[in-house]
Amino acid sequence: MPSIMISGFFQIRMPIIFLLVVCSSLLHAQSDSLVLPLWKNGAPGFENRKNEPEEAKDYWVKNINNPSLTVFFPPAGTANGTAVLICPGGGHRLLVYKAEGLDPAKYLNTLGITAIILKYRLAREPNSPYSLDKQPQEDAYRAMRLVRSHYKEWKIDTSRLGMLGFSAGGEVVDAIAFGSGNGNPQAPDPVDRLNGRPDFIMQVYPGPLYIPDTVPHDAPPAFLLAANDDACCSVTVISLLEKYRQAKVSVEAHILAHGDHGFNMGNRSSFLSVKSWPGLMANWLLDNKWVAPVQPGHDSENLKK
Numbered sequence: 227m228p229s230i231m232i233s234g235f236f237q238i239r240m241p242i243i244f245l246l247v248v249c250s251s252l253l254h255a256q257s258d259s260l261v262l263p264l265w266k267n268g269a270p271g272f273e274n275r276k277n278e279p280e281e282a283k284d285y286w287v288k289n290i291n292n293p294s295l296t297v298f299f300p301p302a303g304t305a306n307g308t309a310v311l312i313c314p315g316g317g318h319r320l321l322v323y324k325a326e327g328l329d330p331a332k333y334l335n336t337l338g339i340t341a342i343i344l345k346y347r348l349a350r351e352p353n354s355p356y357s358l359d360k361q362p363q364e365d366a367y368r369a370m371r372l373v374r375s376h377y378k379e380w381k382i383d384t385s386r387l388g389m390l391g392f393s394a395g396g397e398v399v400d401a402i403a404f405g406s407g408n409g410n411p412q413a414p415d416p417v418d419r420l421n422g423r424p425d426f427i428m429q430v431y432p433g434p435l436y437i438p439d440t441v442p443h444d445a446p447p448a449f450l451l452a453a454n455d456d457a458c459c460s461v462t463v464i465s466l467l468e469k470y471r472q473a474k475v476s477v478e479a480h481i482l483a484h485g486d487h488g489f490n491m492g493n494r495s496s497f498l499s500v501k502s503w504p505g506l507m508a509n510w511l512l513d514n515k516w517v518a519p520v521q522p523g524h525d526s527e528n529l530k531k
Contacts, residue, residue, distance in 0.1 A: 260297040264368045269293060269347065272355065280345075286320040288351060293365045295372060296343045297380065298331045306338040306517050307383035311369055311424070314343065315393025315433075315488070318350040318358065325490035326392040333491060333504055334390075337517050340380055344369045346398055358435065363401040367422035370402065371409060375417045386516055388426040388446075393459065393488065396432020403427050404438045404445055426516055428507055429466070431459040431487055441469040447476040449510045451503060453485030478510050 268276030268291075275291035282288070299305065312334075314326035321327065323343070331341035346365040349358040366389075374384045391399035407423025428449040448470060452460040463479055470477035485500040492501045511517045 259299070260295075262295045262297070262372065264293045264295065264365060264372060269361075269365075275355075282323070285322060285324045286316065287323040287345060288320045288348065290321070290345050290347050293347055293368075294345045295369055296327075296331075296345070298335055298341045298343075299380070300335045300338045300340060304338045305340060305381055307381065308338070308386040308388070308511075308517050309340040309342060309373060309380070309382045310334055310388045310390050310428070311366075311373060312341060312343045313346065313366070313389065313391040313395030313398040315391075315395045315431075316348070318348050318362070318394050318397075320348065320351070321345060321395075322392070322488075322490070326395065329491045329493075330390060330392075330504075337508055337511065339511075339517060340382055342369070342373055344395075344398070362398045363436075366398050366402045367407070368417070370407070370422040370424065371417050371420040374420045374422075386425055388428065388516065389424040390428040390430070391432055392430045392490070394433050394435075396429045396459075396462070397435040399424070399427050399429060400432065400436035400438075404442055426514070428510075429463070430503075431456055431489075432462050432466075433459060434462050434465075437462065437465055438469070441466070441473040441475060443473050443475065445470070445473060445475045447514060448478070449507055450477065450479040451482070451506065452480075453482045453487070453489065453500070455484060456487045458487055476514070480506055 267273055272291060278289065278291045280287055280289050312327055312330055314321045314323055316322045327343040331343055334341040344365065347356045347361040348354055349356040349361060370387065373382065373387060377384045389399045402422060403424055405423065407421045409419040409421060411419055413419050424446050426447045431452040448466065450463045450466055452463040454460050460481060463481065467477060467479040482499045482503065484497045485495060489495050489500050492503050495501055
């Protein structure tokens, strides 16, 4: 009979069939995600870079030439139909993939939210062929439309599809949040005919790019958060807050006294207000009913946009 070591001190002997069940359960828990390229044949105009390998270390990913989605589903029986596209930061030089991608995805899953991480192309990476004026917006719109195209099999309500951005990822969110998002009804690919605008946005120390001169009156409701001692991005939150108030669009903003920039999900900070900020976001989602259960028979209205 085989045995396993517990904490390095003692062994427990158990039947092979039990070990197989345990291993199977672990594999299932680790594989409850799905990876999809934004374009099957590669990004338009850069198809020849599709197979170039990404570079990755413990917390970052670089050299993204085949932008993609990684979808994390909530535990069985807990999904409420809401989905959030997560855009990690990294100054458009890398993606802080674990702390601003995987960690928030796991947290959102605990709220019954389907979490999708976007790997977008990086315009400031050395020798990058991409432009800040085009590729981040192109990737974000395609990502939102691709998520909406899978609403049936992913059990998503397409009128409850939001975005969460950190730092440069917040800039990617702002690149598409304030336009109409309308697709091209004549596009050969049906995905490109869908609406790409988020229904709500959550911005955590977002960067200053793509802030509109005015926020439209039909802008998506927003949750905004930064630390006061963040020289870069507390100003962005204040600016967005003022523009949202002028437009009379629903907004909630938090300026923490401490935290500086890049505190991620707060777990590495010594400040209690920073450690607990995800709870503020969860409260906002609950208060605004973005995580209320989907009613039986509800149609996904936004596919018609």
